[in-house]
Amino acid sequence: FISSYNLDCSGSFDVNSSTADEQVAESFIRQAMEIIVDEAVKKATNVQEKVCEWHSPEQLKKLLDLELRDGGEAESEILQRCRDAIRYSVKTSHPRFFNQLYAGMEPYSMVASFIAEAVKTNLYTYEVAPVFTLMEDAVLRKMIKVIGWEEGGDGIFNPGGSLSNMYAVNLARYRYCPDFKEVGMFSAPRLVILTSQECHYSISKGAALMGIGTKNVYTVPTDERGRMIPSALEEKIMLAKSEGAVPFMVNATAGTTVLGAFDPIDEIADICEKHNLWLHVDACWGGAAIMSKKHKHLLKGIHRVDSVAWNPHKMLMASLQCSAFLVRDKTSLLQHCHSARASYLFQQDKFYDVSYDTGDKSVQCSRKPDAFKFWLMWKALGSRELEQRVDRALAMARYLAEEIKKREGFRLVLEPEYANVCFWYLPPSMRNLPESPELWKKLHTVAPVVKQRMMKKGSMMVGYQPLGEKANFFRMVVISPQVSRQDLDFVLNEIHNLGKDL
């Protein structure tokens, strides 16, 4: 049999021996790691280097030679492709990268992410992920403790805060009526989610995905600082009830994306208690404040809420992605709401305590061990250094806001209460124009041009956006400990230099 079998399969492969060459693989990995350290760590964080080397999609396509072919390429070519992938990528670890709510190089978390990739496993059973299962549990427990849920709770790490917010909607819906899991929403009363008009878009994406519908997300007006107005929340709840709809959850945002506003959790919790509504806090961005004695007041009342989404990959700098969903419930709601009891994976006749097989709490099957990235970083830094990371980020925001107030042509959108510093830059030609719709219309065009110029120059990356009726403005967020006052001065000087002729 064997010989005829080999004959049958001859040429292309050989079942008699391994066709993998481990020495070639190891040598390739070592060389690639050198490239990663040189290009993606050292060079990428060097302030003398560019933040990005801008090319249009059409140019970059040519530079990268994207086509996938029948034949493979030599090791040296692949190593060059590694260099190129890094070279043409944006350097988000660079001290002049301020474009998103993540930035900077975090060595412990980065190493943990490398280990997670190398170990290559899924977090569904203890059997295949014993270490990461326990680490996820430890991290979740610690986060629950920090939140202040004295009786404990449950949780899970998800691929991004949007999913975490969707978990909240699903759990709230399940608590309202567990039957929906089986029968769907077809004969259900119209369910309504309440959230502020400044909330993250994942709430409406979730409502669409989950069969609730974007129109059944009722947006509550915010005050001049972007915070939900509790009395307006109650009005919207009454409105929904008067329409015969069923409000079932409120989403409060702790740290809105643009302004960094914190909805008043304590007051919202009072209203939710009164109306028996699930209260979720989207603290993906603002959750970090809870690590700081000085700033945790922003989240006052969080110990009273039903669930929290918190992304350590934002201000705390864990590697992407690292997003926790936490729930105060102690009745295995997460498990009941999501479980499908697949017998091929979650066998009940295993020889260990299968309560450690946490995969059925998830709507995913494959799931990455993201908690490990936060765990290793926390071990290395301790809570104290995480606290300093938050305090420093907010001190930087304070410094930047004061600088903006002092400089001609710069105008704060509002006083920052968190790390978001939002401001307009008025080129000299606009500074003496009267406050009018024409001025704002002109000003609206400034940020996109300044952004284009900074990217083409590669000097820095700062985000901009409009907000409601407000013309395009810049949003600066300092996260990385590598950033110093000099970098912030540079940003303001550079915006002026790039935009002064407009």
Place this chain on the structure above:
Amino acid sequence: FISSYNLDCSGSFDVNSSTADEQVAESFIRQAMEIIVDEAVKKATNVQEKVCEWHSPEQLKKLLDLELRDGGEAESEILQRCRDAIRYSVKTSHPRFFNQLYAGMEPYSMVASFIAEAVKTNLYTYEVAPVFTLMEDAVLRKMIKVIGWEEGGDGIFNPGGSLSNMYAVNLARYRYCPDFKEVGMFSAPRLVILTSQECHYSISKGAALMGIGTKNVYTVPTDERGRMIPSALEEKIMLAKSEGAVPFMVNATAGTTVLGAFDPIDEIADICEKHNLWLHVDACWGGAAIMSKKHKHLLKGIHRVDSVAWNPHKMLMASLQCSAFLVRDKTSLLQHCHSARASYLFQQDKFYDVSYDTGDKSVQCSRKPDAFKFWLMWKALGSRELEQRVDRALAMARYLAEEIKKREGFRLVLEPEYANVCFWYLPPSMRNLPESPELWKKLHTVAPVVKQRMMKKGSMMVGYQPLGEKANFFRMVVISPQVSRQDLDFVLNEIHNLGKDL
């Protein structure tokens, strides 16, 4: 101001200069990389080493010292934690790991995953992920070409095949009635999904999450090989219609999780055309067959379907996770169905072609550049070597099945048509018992004990499960090119050695 400011912030941090020490970080990363190569690459793939070092959750908790404290730890301690995390993790790259539908070490994809982690960005805008945006596009186009959608299509990489299957449900629902996105399912007719009884559990998890309900997933009977019976599908469609429900999509599985069965796509496509139903193929596991001229017949008809989920992280060995969702539609259905048009991220007044900002196609916000892992691997290996990877895996399955037929005490559950080899092991004490419910009841207890023993010994990992009325059986899947015939002989010998006294 400056001096008073520094005073205010004194002690804990200093805004005047960077508090990050790049040299310390670089040195740490270099040392950790050495550990990763030594422990997670060399040692983890060495057949002389154990697949796993088994400890119960309670024992392992003590070994790992999981607690997170106020103070941080020294570099040497953190490096030891890295070693320990690898040491106590299961070695999924080991040639004796056969427990899941992923296995083996793939150096190119692993390096790509390291780069993705080091570069640290999100795949929502071209602005922050220019390289990965283009690579995702290139990989999706190539996959679409391989599938045979001559007029093209669209797609996106998701964190796992479960999400991809849910995307299919959402798109099918959106095509049936776009209004559901806004108004939800409350006044909708009862929607029904049809899928085989052997389908992956993500279909029912998705139905629950999306407000359709698990009871509205109608399961279609399968034949003796686990394949959906087309006539039974049509009966179920008629049944749903007769109940006044609206069948709107069929999920066909190409490569079921346990048996590796392929639903007959061509025949199912005929039925879907007749009844105007969206046809999705869950080819997460079986999609790889399309790379092989010899085995692509398993997916005959796939060019006719509406959408496909295909995970290159399974048989093709891309790093976890690497899951593509592909859709034949050319009308931007993915965008229309999922978009929320967040103005802070998807500004329309950017200076480049914003059709390259693909993030609004996703239900996520943060999204990893998983396509890069497949792209780099494909560049290095070429389509031809990917084809050989598939052909070799299936030849290995063939070899194993023949061996099982030759060996006393081993019995195939069915002839494999793909890479899944399912079999019972009967210890000598059971071999002469008459075929009876008692025998099967006894046999049901064998696999869990053998599994326990192999894990405690660390000699190998092979999965087992029941299926319907079938008693627990082993499922072997060979993926890694490092596995040779000797490893398969070892598996069978070892099962006998571990179970012969039962």
